Amino acid sequence: MYRVIALDLDGTILNSDKKVSEISKKVLQHLTSKTFKNANGQDVMVLLASGRAPYLVQPVEEEIEIDCNLIGYNGGLCLSTKSEGRSTLFSRSIEYPHMQQIFKYVDENNHFLNVYGESHVYGTSKAELRAKPDIYAKMTGATYKFFDHPYSELSESVAPTKSLIIFEDEQECDSMLEQLKPQFPEVSLVKSNCMTKEHKQFYVEFLQKGVNKGSAIRDFCKAKNISIDQVIAFGDAENDIEMLTEAGHGICLANGADQTKQAANYVSEFTNDQDGVARELIKVFNLPAELFQ
Template structure:
């Protein structure tokens, strides 16, 4: 298959349970991005696209850990940036309109839910709520996010329009039930389920995005911006917020640790988990790379 783009989810996919990039993953992706590979493959430039629900500034450390120049999609598709070598320009950006944000804020206040609101300044707004303090604490530990706590949503900047906001929950079933309940109440927004976990904590999220925004639409928009056919994209993921990306890509691969709904839409279910270098092993097979890269 003539793939030109490798789209990678972060948590549960290219990152292991310790939230690290493995040495095997580094070797494989660095080789795929190397001049050696280009020269032996008709100067083909493989574009690596990191696609995450995280804020872009929290995606960049993964790019640095991989040691390659990547395109970045943040906030589950709300924003996309070019490579560093291309000046890290904004390829596209979308945000939640302020009137819809106000509707979300009212709902979470009435239902005593903890909401992350993502700023443009590299931090997350959250209400300082003692009874819910473990939620942002654990989120910060798992993702590296920095919070700016406020006492009231009235302290948000006037007319503020975030790229994304999300409700933090600790139970998978509770998340499913809340998502089902909220979707009819917010038809003007995209509501997406996602999760994050390490060896100590698990969290589940109901994410709010501009209507129509998800990783799948962002991959389509990326392909348009880079004049690539979506059939030339191979995508890797594990969770519900990866479903559209795996569906829209030419070839979607779900790792063995992925959720059942995500596996159902995938072209291939890897035999390997994120802790077994699933991405690296599948890339070696797909691109016919040297076997010594997996050690």
């Protein structure tokens, strides 16, 4: 019955090498082919739902060779498919007075803050913090525009849908998240991460109040006139929790965070490095076993 396959990227459809495996490509392409229909005789679409900026989600779309709908910034922005003109279905930026509060905080506490623009990320050029964006860029493909002035001097024309503080230590990130929540009641804060075989980073993300992947897939379904029950979602991290609970069926991969596993309808026995998404889709859609070869 599922019409929408909502996929987180890092730690879910992407393996530890930040690639989509050939098996995953084959399964997703089969499900979205013109000849395949779900149990209700309907076409199936892929919705890529990431904390990344949309321009950093598009390379994954190109890799799997499917025309996808895109959710970026953990639900702050949703774009239609290329064939539909890649129109903006909805966009929710953080209000500038709230961004000023965030800028003041990171300036005073010497944190590195990603501030997302349309095609690049703004960040401080401070030498002692430079390793953080360098690793982030290596893991995600992001391009930066560095500046020498304080964050608080960024103009009002910079209206990010998301910003985030980068940490190398998960415990520090967890502690900071709890400290910041009462200080910033007018925005949403969420923990996320990005990992490769060589690097790990953890993030406290700032979003417009109420924005998350769960609210985004619900609004996407409204825009497309699709029941939320017809969404099957896959994730691994804490920023996927709302998406997995809102979807008709939410699956957490074996490499997922404990909190995400507890929130999911089902926990796969397979990780992102074991083609967990492809394996579960083959079972759910009752696909030919030879697809996994």
